[in-house]
Amino acid sequence: MTRTFRHVVALVWRAAPRTAGLSPLLALTAGLTPVVTAWLTKLAIDDLVAGAPARPLLGLAAALVAVAVTAALVPHCGEYLRVTLGRTVGAHSLDRLFTAVGRFSGLARFEDPAFQDRLRLAQQATATSSQLVDDAQQALRGLLTVAGFAGSLVALNPVMAGVVALAAVPTVAAELSLARQRADLMWRVGPVERREAFYAQLLGGTAAAKEIRLFGFGGWLRDRMLAERRDADRAKRVMDARDARTQSVLSGAAALVAGGGLVWALLAVRAGGLTVGDLSMFVAAVAGVQAALSGVISQYAGIHHQLLLFTHYLDVVTAGPDLPEPDRPCAVPPLRDGIELRDVWFRYSDEHPWVLRGVNLHIPHGTAVALVGLNGAGKSTLVKLLCRFYDPTAGTVYWDGVDIRRFRPEDLRARLGAVFQDYVTYDLTARENIAVGDLGALADDERITGAARLAGVHDVLRGLPRGYDTLLTRMFFDHADKADADTGVVLSGGQWQRLALARAFLRERPDLVMLDEPSAGLDAEAEHELHRRIRRHRGRHTSLLISHRLAAVRDADLIVVLADGVVAELGAHPALVARGGQYARLFALQASGYREEAA
Numbered sequence: 149m150t151r152t153f154r155h156v157v158a159l160v161w162r163a164a165p166r167t168a169g170l171s172p173l174l175a176l177t178a179g180l181t182p183v184v185t186a187w188l189t190k191l192a193i194d195d196l197v198a199g200a201p202a203r204p205l206l207g208l209a210a211a212l213v214a215v216a217v218t219a220a221l222v223p224h225c226g227e228y229l230r231v232t233l234g235r236t237v238g239a240h241s242l243d244r245l246f247t248a249v250g251r252f253s254g255l256a257r258f259e260d261p262a263f264q265d266r267l268r269l270a271q272q273a274t275a276t277s278s279q280l281v282d283d284a285q286q287a288l289r290g291l292l293t294v295a296g297f298a299g300s301l302v303a304l305n306p307v308m309a310g311v312v313a314l315a316a317v318p319t320v321a322a323e324l325s326l327a328r329q330r331a332d333l334m335w336r337v338g339p340v341e342r343r344e345a346f347y348a349q350l351l352g353g354t355a356a357a358k359e360i361r362l363f364g365f366g367g368w369l370r371d372r373m374l375a376e377r378r379d380a381d382r383a384k385r386v387m388d389a390r391d392a393r394t395q396s397v398l399s400g401a402a403a404l405v406a407g408g409g410l411v412w413a414l415l416a417v418r419a420g421g422l423t424v425g426d427l428s429m430f431v432a433a434v435a436g437v438q439a440a441l442s443g444v445i446s447q448y449a450g451i452h453h454q455l456l457l458f459t460h461y462l463d464v465v466t467a468g469p470d471l472p473e474p475d476r477p478c479a480v481p482p483l484r485d486g487i488e489l490r491d492v493w494f495r496y497s498d499e500h501p502w503v504l505r506g507v508n509l510h511i512p513h514g515t516a517v518a519l520v521g522l523n524g525a526g527k528s529t530l531v532k533l534l535c536r537f538y539d540p541t542a543g544t545v546y547w548d549g550v551d552i553r554r555f556r557p558e559d560l561r562a563r564l565g566a567v568f569q570d571y572v573t574y575d576l577t578a579r580e581n582i583a584v585g586d587l588g589a590l591a592d593d594e595r596i597t598g599a600a601r602l603a604g605v606h607d608v609l610r611g612l613p614r615g616y617d618t619l620l621t622r623m624f625f626d627h628a629d630k631a632d633a634d635t636g637v638v639l640s641g642g643q644w645q646r647l648a649l650a651r652a653f654l655r656e657r658p659d660l661v662m663l664d665e666p667s668a669g670l671d672a673e674a675e676h677e678l679h680r681r682i683r684r685h686r687g688r689h690t691s692l693l694i695s696h697r698l699a700a701v702r703d704a705d706l707i708v709v710l711a712d713g714v715v716a717e718l719g720a721h722p723a724l725v726a727r728g729g730q731y732a733r734l735f736a737l738q739a740s741g742y743r744e745e746a747a
């Protein structure tokens with residue numbers, strides 16, 4: 149916690165040094181105002197009782213007015229500073245968080261549920277950092293009030309200071325214990341609330357809307373969501389009851405101690421040991437210290453909770469690289485000879501089964517290689533290894549004879565083009581959906597339309613209500629313009645797939661293009677046309693095509709059949725058919741399907 153606290157202070161200081169410097173000054177002013185008011189009141193009462201002349205009295209009254217005006221203004225300035233500081237710190241920490249996330253060049257960390265949980269909590273920390281600033285400021289202010297009263301009382305009458313301290317003890321003890329319990333509760337309830345949010349998202353989002361309605365399992369999800377909510381509420385109710393009980397006992401005890409103190413002070417005034425002004429100071433100090441302390445302690449609870457969230461934030465921003473980085477990275481040369489996988493073994497983690505069990509494969513430069521195999525054979529995994537999203541568990545991938553671990557991942561990826569099986573449909577305009585393949589082309593109409601033409605989607609995009617600048621989502625509309633078709637459209641599955649292809653084609657002259665089932669969403673005619681275009685575009689570049697439709701890969705220079713984690717068959721289509729192995733069997737099966745359809 150101390151480490152986190154130090155980091156948070158440094159973060160706040162870096163984000164907004166001037167505002168961060170001003171905040172304690174305001175807290176100091178706000179914290180000491182009640183103490184100064186109590187002092188001035190005590191002095192005025194003592195002067196009154198002693199029958200002092202009007203001038204000093206008027207002076208004290210003027211000072212009281214000035215302090216009252218300051219006390220009225222400071223909270224507004226403080227609120228403005230607090231909100232500003234909170235926003236600046238929030239934006240700064242969000243920037244740092246996602247800069248750190250962007251540095252993770254592999255995928256394994258993102259697929260780890262514990263990391264996902266941590267990232268969510270870290271994001272929460274950045275979103276609520278203004279609360280942390282607020283709590284810290286309020287706590288500082290409360291501490292100053294307590295210290296001011298305590299110092300004044302010690303100077304005035306140490307016995308009185310002792311009585312006030314005694315009045316504060318039950319408050320401190322109970323509030324501290326409650327604060328810890330509340331922080332613990334938030335921690336325990338967090339995962340329950342996240343599960344509730346997950347079910348709510350499924351029930352209200354578009355992703356599962358079709359299946360929920362078709363299969364009718366909305367009620368089942370709702371029950372689960374409500375069960376999570378009930379669990380969280382039950383835990384909170386227990387805490388609320390404990391809170392109410394403790395607070396009642398506490399308030400009673402504090403009132404008793406304060407009342408006892410008051411009796412003692414009254415008797416002391418009567419006996420001449422204290423002045424009437426001292427009595428007013430005593431009353432103000434007891435009330436001020438008790439109020440400030442209970443505030444400080446509830447703010448402590450808030451700070452504790454926020455610091456816990458920031459611990460996750462720190463874990464993410466200080467995490468080391470997820471893939472080993474080369475000490476002296478090599479430049480990635482243009483591919484000349486080819487890519488070689490030598491005895492590559494891979495599994496997603498020690499708990500997962502082996503996916504690749506010693507793959508040996510040479511992808512010669514300038515050839516069209518097709519990768520085929522049954523579901524789960526490891527084809528997409530192999531593509532991900534070529535992009536270095538993971539490192540092989542054993543074995544090596546060579547790029548013109550150089551181990552790809554000696555390159556910076558971003559340099560290697562700059563030479564690749566790919567369409568993944570699970571390509572993304574971005575809720576952006578058509579132009580932006582293509583341009584994310586190479587943001588330098590965002591304003592370059594020729595390149596954008598060229599890529600779209602190649603992917604066979606240009607006519608569709610040109611015909612949209614706002615052409616390439618049409619938003620490809622109905623997500624961001626408010627109620628007022630939802631009937632206006634110009635505000636956004638939804639594409640078909642095949643059209644989206646072509647858009648993803650255009651994104652990959654945008655990158656100029658990649659050394660290796662990988663297409664993982666690029667035509668799965670296309671009709672047969674469109675698929676044929678697409679492959680014709682890809683072949684034309686490929687020119688002398690190396691390509692790796694994954695497809696379950698073997699007719700689409702028969703023209704490849706080299707067909708690789710992946711089975712049981714190894715390369716089971718390798719060769720051109722005629723040779724593989726002649727060999728009569730798995731490829732020949734699958735090809736015959738698919739061909740007979742088409743023949744039957746034709747018949």
Ligand SMILES: Nc1ncnc2c1ncn2[C@@H]1O[C@H](COP(=O)(O)OP(=O)(O)OP(=O)(O)O)[C@@H](O)[C@H]1O
Binds near residue numbers: 521526527529
């Ligand atoms: N991120 C992952 N974490 C753990 N296991 C994974 C992950 N991705 C894939 N797998 C597993 O690895 C194996 C190979 O998956 P992969 O997607 O590479 O197969 P594929 O040949 O592309 O299959 P398909 O033809 O169905 O697309 C499968 O058993 C799959 O469950």
